[in-house]
Amino acid sequence: MGRFGSGAGAEPVVGPAGGAGAVHRVRLARHRRGAAPRRSDRRVVSGRARRNRRYRRPRDRATPRLHPQTAGGRARPRSGGAGGTGLVTLPGVTGTPRALYRFVLGYEPIRESVSIEGGDPARFLLEPVTAAAVCYDDAWVLLDSGFDTDAVRDPARRAARYNYDSYTALLPPGDPLVDQVRAAGLDWRRLSGCALSHLHLDHTGGLRLLEGGPPVLVQRAEWEFATTEADARHVYARDDYLRPGLDVRLLDGETELAPGLSTLDTRGRTPGHQSFRIGLAGRTVVLACDAADLRANITGPRACGWATDPVAARVAIRRLHELDRQPATEVWPGHDPDWWAWQEPGLYPAR
C-alpha cells in the first residue's frame, strides 16, 4: 500500500476473532475540549469526518508535519459484553505485526513496596518508563507514551505533578519519544493509533503529540475513573488526556485493535488497566504494562503493591503468570530495570 490509510472509506472487515461469539457493537466515543464522557458523546465517528481532519505536529517540535489521517477507524465490533472480545479496525493497518520497537522514555524512582506486594518500602528501584511501537508493513501502533516532557521541564508544572513524597520524573535529553521514533525509522504519518494501558502520568504524556491525530484507545472504565475521581494523588494528570483535538475512543473489554494486536483485561492496578498481546512470527509477546511492574510479579505470581483494586490485581497477575507459561509466549513487565528488553531502546526481534 503506497500511502497510509489508502483503504479509507471502506467498511472495515470484521468478524469474530474467536469464532462463534455473538456480534455486537463496541461503542467508541470521542471526547473533546476536556469534557467528561456523556451519553450523548457516544457515537461512532464517521470515516468522512475523520478524513476531513488534519493531523499536525506542534510547530516548535523538530519533527515533520503530519499529513492528514485518511481513514475512518470505524468500529464494527462485537463482543460478549463485559470481558468479551471486541474489535476495532485501526486505519491503515494490514498484514501482521513484523516487529516491536521498544521505547525507554525516562525513569522514575519507585518504592519496591509499590511495585510488588511485600516489597521493602525503604528500597527504591529506578524504573524505566516504557512504551512500544507495533510495526506493520505500512503502519504502526503506539502503546503508551511516557511523560509530558514539557511539563517535566517546567518548574511550576513539575512541582505540581511530579515532585511529591520521594517521586520524581527523570528524562534523557531531548524528547525521548520523538527521538526514539525517529531512531526507529518510523514515520508519524503512518501512525495508525495509540492505545494506552492506563492513564497514569508516566503513560499519557505523549498525547500532546497526537492532537488532531489518529485514535487514542482507552478502556471506558479507565476513562471514567480518570475524568471523575482521579487526580494527582492517584498519579493522573488530566491535562495530559483532556486535550482539545484528541480523538479518544473508549473500549469495553478485551478488543482486537488490529491484526495480531489485542488487549487483555488486567484491571486492578487501575480501574481499567489493559495489557497488550502482540503476535509476532513464531512467538507472542504480552506487554503487561503496569499490571506487572517487575518480572518478579509475573513469575511469583505477586501483584503490584499499590492498586485501586488489590483483589482484581491478583486475578490479573495470575492470568499473566499463566500466559507466561504458554509455549512461545513471553510476558514482559512494564517497569523492570533489570528486564532485558528495557535495558535500552531497540527492535524486537532484532534484524
Ligand SMILES: [Zn+2]
Ligand atoms: Zn507506569
